[in-house]
Amino acid sequence: MSGNGFIECRNLCKSFGEKAVLQGVSLAVQRGETMVILGGSGSGKTVLLKHMNGLIGPESGEVLLDGLEISRMEEDELTEVRKKVAMVFQGCALFDSMTVGENIAYPLSEHTTLSVEEVRDRVREALVLVGLEGCEDLYPAEMSGGMKKRAALARALILRPEALLYDEPTTGLDPIMTHRINRLIRDLQKKLAVTSVVVTHDLQSAFVVADRLAFLEKGLIRFVGTREEFQASKDLALHEFLADG
Numbered sequence: 001m002s003g004n005g006f007i008e009c010r011n012l013c014k015s016f017g018e019k020a021v022l023q024g025v026s027l028a029v030q031r032g033e034t035m036v037i038l039g040g041s042g043s044g045k046t047v048l049l050k051h052m053n054g055l056i057g058p059e060s061g062e063v064l065l066d067g068l069e070i071s072r073m074e075e076d077e078l079t080e081v082r083k084k085v086a087m088v089f090q091g092c093a094l095f096d097s098m099t100v101g102e103n104i105a106y107p108l109s110e111h112t113t114l115s116v117e118e119v120r121d122r123v124r125e126a127l128v129l130v131g132l133e134g135c136e137d138l139y140p141a142e143m144s145g146g147m148k149k150r151a152a153l154a155r156a157l158i159l160r161p162e163a164l165l166y167d168e169p170t171t172g173l174d175p176i177m178t179h180r181i182n183r184l185i186r187d188l189q190k191k192l193a194v195t196s197v198v199v200t201h202d203l204q205s206a207f208v209v210a211d212r213l214a215f216l217e218k219g220l221i222r223f224v225g226t227r228e229e230f231q232a233s234k235d236l237a238l239h240e241f242l243a244d245g
């Protein structure tokens, strides 16, 4: 166990070619909290998020999950990590050739030996959680953007993770659907006590869902704090970002 956070990033550095994206990022996400990561386009939000379940490994620095270092793990150990820390991808990443039900059941078929009936029940349960009951047989092409986001969330939830990583969960959605997704993120935190990390550049959503917010800029976390602390911060770059949002 670690007293420092359920998901803890320590001094992460990551470059792609000449481009240094993360240049010493440290951030501790406490168990059960919703941490929002804000930052401009291309600032490295997705790259940072993917470090949190080992989809990307750092050049230097560590990621700890519940006190256990995951940043140097082998792929088979990382599979276990990703059951605990599930990701809802920026583009939903649903399989177009599968129905919603099959998409959501996919992680179960990969990681468990549940019976057909058990799988069906778990899929139903996940669909109810995200407000898509009865949509098992639809294909992604037959759904709206908001429905796809919720289906992707149901798939992330199916293995009952301890933490959820959301990449831009409301981007491209209308205000009503945005509100609905934000409420869902909060509800899941309450109902299932999941730890959540939400990447967004939508300020309004950020302030609705966050317990704390972090601001990523020029490869560093410039600021971490509550809504009130965020708004009262004197950091110039943060002010510019807030003013532009």
Ligand SMILES: Nc1ncnc2c1ncn2[C@@H]1O[C@H](COP(=O)(O)OP(=O)(O)OP(=O)(O)O)[C@@H](O)[C@H]1O
Pocket (backbone or CB within 6 Å): 016, 019, 021, 039, 040, 041, 042, 043, 044, 045, 046, 047, 048, 201
């Ligand atoms: N696999 C990769 N190979 C090369 N460069 C990459 C790769 N992944 C990310 N990058 C680069 O890292 C930088 C940060 O990318 P990232 O996707 O994390 O930004 P972001 O903050 O999520 O942006 P957005 O808000 O537009 O989603 C970008 O310059 C991007 O081109």
Ligand SMILES: [Mg+2]
Pocket (backbone or CB within 6 Å): 045, 046, 047, 090, 167
């Ligand atoms: Mg991104």
